[in-house]
Amino acid sequence: MPFFDAFTQDVAVDLGCSTVRVYVRGKGLVAVEPNLVAARKSGPNCGEVLSVGVEAAHMIGRTPQEVAVVRPVRGGAIADLDCMEAMLRHLAHETGFLGRLRRPRLTIPVPLDLSSVERRAVQECGKQIGAREVRMVPKVVAAAIGLGLSEERPQGHFILDIGGGTTEAAVVSISGVVTSRTLRLGGTSLNDALVNFVRRKFNLLIGDETAERLKLILGSAYPSDLSRKLEIRGRDLISGVPKAVEIGSEETREALEESVSEIVAVVCELLENTPPEVASDIFSQGLVLIGGGSLLGQLDLRLREATGLLAVRADDGTNTVVMGAGRILEDPEGYSGLFSA
Incomplete structure (x- = not known):
């Protein structure tokens, strides 16, 4: 050595x-x-660091004016x-x-x-x-290796990785990346869409934690006959006082629709540009979904309807x-x- x-x-x-x-x-x-840093504001740069990770996450929405909780990685x-x-x-x-x-x-x-x-x-x-x-x-x-796909016989595999800031759709074979598309949109974009929707519809300002909870509980990429509601709390933009409202599952789906449609469009575009031999492999095996954003409810059904292919979430897809x-x-x-x- x-x-x-x-x-x-x-x-x-x-x-x-x-x-x-x-x-x-x-x-x-x-x-x-969590990839979060709480720091004193210092122009465009990170100032004095106060806390990071889990501790910084607990400070979201609870910091004095001179302190910001920053995401060091975006897009x-x-x-x-x-x-x-x-x-x-x-x-x-x-x-x-x-x-x-x-x-x-x-x-x-x-x-x-x-x-x-x-x-x-x-x-x-x-x-x-x-x-x-x-x-x-x-x-x-790295995802293909983590899934064990590289150890199989030479076949093409379709991987859809929906992370916090990006969505990557790629066709990967044992020789490397055949074709790919990247979208600077991910789970945080879905949260932002919910924050904006609630602001427009209810004149209510909610935090990222509330948006994340709403996404996990009611978020869906596909219409459902089952109607559910969730009480969310925030600050009334007119009166300035705390307020609670009820939001339904269909409203939540509506708020996410634009972002979900962009992801589906990227998948369809990539499939259209996949070589015929590899397309045959994908037809047999379907799409593999990884990343935290892939946990959005009914996303597999939405992709199946749009592509005609099986869409499967990987075990432990976030890691x-x-x-x-x-x-x-x-x-x-x-x-x-x-x-x-």
Whole structure:
């Protein structure tokens, strides 16, 4: 073993818009935390960091005016380098993958359409926390490995990854990505749609936590005969006092429809541009759904109606990407051709 390897730890970090996940070689998945940083406002940059992760999540909607809770990653790219660095340092401390003599080698899954500037931001963030090396791998390829698809005979597989900030639809085979489409829209966009709908219809301002709860309980991508209602609370925009209203499942579906339609359109567009031989494989196997956004109610039925294909949610689909990146760490020689700087 080379001398420096004794002080190097291989770590995979999935920098999601909503959640950061950390996998350490030989240990497995060691951390899953909200990708949030609470900091004092300092112009466009991250100011004094007050809390990160779970603690920052508890501060949403409860901070003084001079404090903001920031999402360091937006649309699949690092939007605030300083806050992302603070988040990674916290995770490094919590999991012990960084120390005076221990400089990790980071593997970071990234969207396929990340620009060169956005890639440099990923590199810079890793270097700032003291990483010896930062390697990137396409998220959809890591997902395919996490699903075990790469171990099967050469076939095409359709993966739909709906994360917090992006939706990636890709056809992947044993040789790599055949074709793909990326949409800068994800679970946080669905929450924003609910916040805006409630504001317009009820003159009520609700927080992200309430929108997330509404999405999980009543959110649906497909009409249903079953009508349900949920009481939500917020601030009345006219009187300025707290108020509660009831919202129904059909209203919730209506609020999400525009975003859901965009996702369905991307899937249909990709299928139309898939080579015939691979299309035959997909017809036999259907679509595999991963990511937190894929948990939206009845999304599988909506996709089945739009495409005529079976749509199946993967087991543990929220961790598929980081577990795939972890498998790459456990067999670096076998997957050496996947990395990019």
